[in-house]
Amino acid sequence: MMVDEAIQSSAEPFAHFTMNDDERYEFHLAAWLHDCGKITSPEHVVDKAVKLETIYNRIHEIRTRFEVLHRDTEIRCLKRQLAGESSRQAETDRDLEQEELQEAFRAVANANTGGEFMSEDDIEHIRQIGQRTWVRHFSDRLGLSGDERQVLTDTPEQALPATEPLIADKPSHLRSWGEHKPPVTKDDPRNRWGFDMTLPEHAVNQGELHNLTVAKGTLTPEERFRINDHIVQTICMLDALPLPDRLANVPHLAGTHHERMDGQGYPCRLNADNMGIPERIMAVADIFEALTAVDRPYKEGKTLTESLAIMQRMVNDGHIDRAVFQLFVRSGIYRRYAEQHLRPEQIDTVNEERFLT
The missing domain is CATH 1.10.3210.10 (Hypothetical protein af1432)
Structure with missing residues (x-):
């Protein structure tokens, strides 16, 4: 035309x-x-x-880690109560931690959509959230494909339980041109x-x-x-x-x-x-x-x-x-x-x- x-x-x-x-x-x-x-x-x-999409949306993996931290706060609260501490204070601390986790996950999920331009402050906030840690009790070397095993060849396996960043950039995330x-x-x-x-x-x-x-x-x-x-x-x-x-x-x-x-x-x-x-x-x-x-x-x-x-x-x-x-x-x-x-x-x-x- x-x-x-x-x-x-x-x-x-x-x-x-x-x-x-x-x-x-x-x-x-x-x-x-x-x-x-x-x-x-x-x-x-x-x-x-969305930003975390590969073959599927990896936000679900990160949400599961937040779920782990959410349950950890619940466990800490119960342990404090069993140890004789104030039930009200333990529950107050738990509620505050869980609300912080909810807010942090909302920020991560919002960043994942890529709907708006991210400011430097927003980027730094995501990096700070990522520095939180969680504890992994299961091996990350089981059930892998040959390609995944090859990528991890030069990366020593961590002893369990392993403390890991909540959101991470790992060597296993990289692929070379070859x-x-x-x-x-x-x-x-x-x-x-x-x-x-x-x-x-x-x-x-x-x-x-x-x-x-x-x-x-x-x-x-x-x-x-x-x-x-x-x-x-x-x-x-x-x-x-x-x-x-x-x-x-x-x-x-x-x-x-x-x-x-x-x-x-x-x-x-x-x-x-x-x-x-x-x-x-x-x-x-x-x-x-x-x-x-x-x-x-x-x-x-x-x-x-x-x-x-x-x-x-x-x-x-x-x-x-x-x-x-x-x-x-x-x-x-x-x-x-x-x-x-x-x-x-x-x-x-x-x-x-x-x-x-």
Whole structure:
């Protein structure tokens, strides 16, 4: 829809823009294939709705530890009463401790949702809660998979009973890249595609504090890289296909929708000078679809006005192209798309002039 509108437009920079049949088909294939690399992205990362989520939500493990501490306070109260201390004072102390535990768990559970930006004070509060200790009486080496045992090879087993932090980052939470290190850094001799990305030290970091103290959203830097890596995989997969010459540009077109006008995108840090109108269109279309999508567990689909407001900020921040965005609004494509694909409650009345001035 956007390519058709750009071809018909007489305004700059579209006045001389055109595509022949081969170029249109090439763009059509690239549009369909632009996210094919996501088949390599772990589903639990792509759909990560809360910070402690892996294959399941690990908040349940932490809740169980809080339950242990809750019962410990009950036991201490009973022991004090059996020893002849004041029953009222023992029960008062128990009630205060249990209320503190309830408040602490609420803070941890709230942090887990990733709903709002976490301040430094909030992050420090979670770290302080994590320093509380609990006592484990059962071995943590029984019933493990081969991979889990391998990770613990160099970690001595603690004598039981073992005192542990309530919330922890452990060596067992880390996974190295090993032989699966992707060729995304500029100095990697395998990198023949021009990728320019920062590779995290570890492939996986499931540390509980590491995840809970993510300041924005639910993804750690390691998971964010795994998400971003889908575009690397898209380019590598498409580049490996025996495409005819008339479709040779498919990998490039499919692989640039996360680049930015200011050169701060990925995977190659291209800027406006390196991207033509088709690449700029791909980015705008991809972002609008993502903002309005309703099938993603980590977000709700936004209204038209909300989506366009976010995109306008992205224009001002040097993320997407201003002319393409304004063509998108002025042509009414956003509303035609919405009538075909969005829910009625998402289709609100848009003040287009707000986004065209």
